[in-house]
Amino acid sequence: MTATDGRAATALADAIEARDAAAFVHVGDRSDATMRYLAGPALPDRPSAFLLSAAGERLLCPPPGAASAAREAFDGTVVGAGSIDGHAAGERAAAVLAEREATGTVLATATIPHAAALYLERAGYEVASTDALDAARATKTEAEIERIRAVQTAAAAGVERAEAVLANAERREGIGGDADADAAALIHGGDALTTASLRREVNAALARAGVDPAGNTLVAAGAAWRDPARGGDDPIRADDPVLVDLAPRDAAGYHGRLARTFVVDTDGGWDRRAHLAVTRAREAGLAELEAGTPASRVHEETAAEIVAYGFDAVGDGRTGGTRALGHGAGLARREAPWLTGTSELEPGHVVALAPTVFDAGEGGGVRIADLAVITEKGYELLGEYRTSLSPTVD
Amino acid sequence: MTATDGRAATALADAIEARDAAAFVHVGDRSDATMRYLAGPALPDRPSAFLLSAAGERLLCPPPGAASAAREAFDGTVVGAGSIDGHAAGERAAAVLAEREATGTVLATATIPHAAALYLERAGYEVASTDALDAARATKTEAEIERIRAVQTAAAAGVERAEAVLANAERREGIGGDADADAAALIHGGDALTTASLRREVNAALARAGVDPAGNTLVAAGAAWRDPARGGDDPIRADDPVLVDLAPRDAAGYHGRLARTFVVDTDGGWDRRAHLAVTRAREAGLAELEAGTPASRVHEETAAEIVAYGFDAVGDGRTGGTRALGHGAGLARREAPWLTGTSELEPGHVVALAPTVFDAGEGGGVRIADLAVITEKGYELLGEYRTSLSPTVD
Numbered sequence: 001m002t003a004t005d006g007r008a009a010t011a012l013a014d015a016i017e018a019r020d021a022a023a024f025v026h027v028g029d030r031s032d033a034t035m036r037y038l039a040g041p042a043l044p045d046r047p048s049a050f051l052l053s054a055a056g057e058r059l060l061c062p063p064p065g066a067a068s069a070a071r072e073a074f075d076g077t078v079v080g081a082g083s084i085d086g087h088a089a090g091e092r093a094a095a096v097l098a099e100r101e102a103t104g105t106v107l108a109t110a111t112i113p114h115a116a117a118l119y120l121e122r123a124g125y126e127v128a129s130t131d132a133l134d135a136a137r138a139t140k141t142e143a144e145i146e147r148i149r150a151v152q153t154a155a156a157a158g159v160e161r162a163e164a165v166l167a168n169a170e171r172r173e174g175i176g177g178d179a180d181a182d183a184a185a186l187i188h189g190g191d192a193l194t195t196a197s198l199r200r201e202v203n204a205a206l207a208r209a210g211v212d213p214a215g216n217t218l219v220a221a222g223a224a225w226r227d228p229a230r231g232g233d234d235p236i237r238a239d240d241p242v243l244v245d246l247a248p249r250d251a252a253g254y255h256g257r258l259a260r261t262f263v264v265d266t267d268g269g270w271d272r273r274a275h276l277a278v279t280r281a282r283e284a285g286l287a288e289l290e291a292g293t294p295a296s297r298v299h300e301e302t303a304a305e306i307v308a309y310g311f312d313a314v315g316d317g318r319t320g321g322t323r324a325l326g327h328g329a330g331l332a333r334r335e336a337p338w339l340t341g342t343s344e345l346e347p348g349h350v351v352a353l354a355p356t357v358f359d360a361g362e363g364g365g366v367r368i369a370d371l372a373v374i375t376e377k378g379y380e381l382l383g384e385y386r387t388s389l390s391p392t393v394d
Numbered sequence: 395m396t397a398t399d400g401r402a403a404t405a406l407a408d409a410i411e412a413r414d415a416a417a418f419v420h421v422g423d424r425s426d427a428t429m430r431y432l433a434g435p436a437l438p439d440r441p442s443a444f445l446l447s448a449a450g451e452r453l454l455c456p457p458p459g460a461a462s463a464a465r466e467a468f469d470g471t472v473v474g475a476g477s478i479d480g481h482a483a484g485e486r487a488a489a490v491l492a493e494r495e496a497t498g499t500v501l502a503t504a505t506i507p508h509a510a511a512l513y514l515e516r517a518g519y520e521v522a523s524t525d526a527l528d529a530a531r532a533t534k535t536e537a538e539i540e541r542i543r544a545v546q547t548a549a550a551a552g553v554e555r556a557e558a559v560l561a562n563a564e565r566r567e568g569i570g571g572d573a574d575a576d577a578a579a580l581i582h583g584g585d586a587l588t589t590a591s592l593r594r595e596v597n598a599a600l601a602r603a604g605v606d607p608a609g610n611t612l613v614a615a616g617a618a619w620r621d622p623a624r625g626g627d628d629p630i631r632a633d634d635p636v637l638v639d640l641a642p643r644d645a646a647g648y649h650g651r652l653a654r655t656f657v658v659d660t661d662g663g664w665d666r667r668a669h670l671a672v673t674r675a676r677e678a679g680l681a682e683l684e685a686g687t688p689a690s691r692v693h694e695e696t697a698a699e700i701v702a703y704g705f706d707a708v709g710d711g712r713t714g715g716t717r718a719l720g721h722g723a724g725l726a727r728r729e730a731p732w733l734t735g736t737s738e739l740e741p742g743h744v745v746a747l748a749p750t751v752f753d754a755g756e757g758g759g760v761r762i763a764d765l766a767v768i769t770e771k772g773y774e775l776l777g778e779y780r781t782s783l784s785p786t787v788d
Binding site: 031032033042045046069072073108110111112113114115116117127129196200201203204205206207208209210212213214215226227229230231249251253332333334340 | 425426427436439440459463466467502504505506507508509510511521523590594595597598599600601602603604606607608609620621623624625643645647726727728
């Protein structure tokens, strides 16, 4: 499946016509989400060039030696290294255009490598940037939504595994030598349960469910909440809010996003209040999800609800305060629509809502994140997972 | 850890001095290996700019809203969005240079986004490409080699899991309704063992070992050998050569590479001969690994050994023939040194050897892949794993 068969090809054809351009060109390797969008997931590691001609021809110039693999993976025309000159992808793209006697303006993404654009300019083309692809990519096709829904189902298996490990963990009291001050440590399989061991359990569950953790699995407890993306390996205490925040990726490159926060032994105080605020903020954000709503309003309403529950206004998120993070998701973990933007939500937009409260003084935070797709009638959650703070086993 | 503290910073400083440039600039997001090399793995999803000034100052311009996270992750100077103008990373890089009253030439990678280079050019800088970073990155530091060695240990756990599943699989005869023609199907956990179910087992083992499958796990049997990267879900037969080819990634972004091929019930014919050829080709390739050897010679000697065992010369790899693929490995799954290149191997180069025989008519192939590091005295294998064709359990 390549998404360019539909929406992207139309958007690019419109842009080519509007600018009276000869072609659209992009250059990127397998790790480049734009290239995956244009040419599918089974690309070579080294950079390829993608071209859409004004006549509607879709072309791929793979790196030398990768032509036969590209023919298996790409449903348009593959131009092998033998038939055109040049080692670099941009050089080969220029050669293909010359062979087709194209002249004038060539549209390119803003992220095309500078060296590739220079090859086109040296070959006499005027390179003009287009953002036609960004808007097209924000609006998912049915096939893309199905993929993301399936990733969310796999993500739920990861959260479920974390919840089961936490719910079944044994408690060992007074680890710190001061039974009054220290909450119980958690024991799993005879060893102290740590954020690293829980992360491994979650990632193994994701892999078993058929998706790739993609380096995006955040498991944080206690002080590590300050910067969950740093990873780390901290013992998990029974009163720690434990963040499990996942954005796995399927074989075609589509990402999910699902986050829950659990406390094994909550004292019913700060973490309960934070959890209530985040849960209500989630509901407030979801209630705003409909076509025509300015994307920024979703963020604002979510943040306002958190503040209404008595938490600090949105700060830098490092020492405390609230965050009502939101963004689109798809071939990139985070992509348009950005919920801080002024553009309006449209049917087919997939958005992540991730309301968060964090307080270094309280030793942690609470985050709940979900993906939803904007529909003609409102929105639909992609994947369902309970929002309870206490881990339970089905 | 950022590698720029040492080798990369020196290489860039030399390039800046040689060109009398004002600075080096790169722009990229978290998925960009060059950016991870320059600024570490904990980068924002949206593009950041990295700058090294002629005075030796290392600067990072993260995207708006990500400054505090960047300060946790980056050990140089972080220039927040509040103190400079511009939304785009290239625009902010230009503003930082202007603030420091830099003029003249700015060095950039060939892969800096075209839009970022345009911002620099519009601000009056001449943008010149440098490949100083590529050469620096090919030569690993001790810390990088230790990381890759650890990834290889985790990769071995993945191969070991595949070998155990295959060795313990039950056989079910005559699945195809024709017991004479069909080899036994393999059964695991009561279900038919397929390439997809084995892939999931392997990926779960990788995750448990603390590395990310990174979308690079190839498990192929039978006809899927034609294009192992396509994935797929085929029943595994007892006489199928099963490829298990892994390139997992650690939290810092470093890749391993380990591949083995197993046949549960080999008839001692074609697959034994192919396995012998590939094993000897591996030995021939390893014997060439020493500082000063032209990289291409490793490839040539490996391929020659395969041909000497009576297999077809190197073809396009789709319908048959042999391949003796080789490349470097590090922050990218495949990177310099390329074993088809004319440059010489140097101490600190990490190279993957992946001799392969494939024959569509025989219904499969054999590949064995390992990583080695070039040392002052020769080479050292990173990770060890037996090369036997029949799966066994320790």
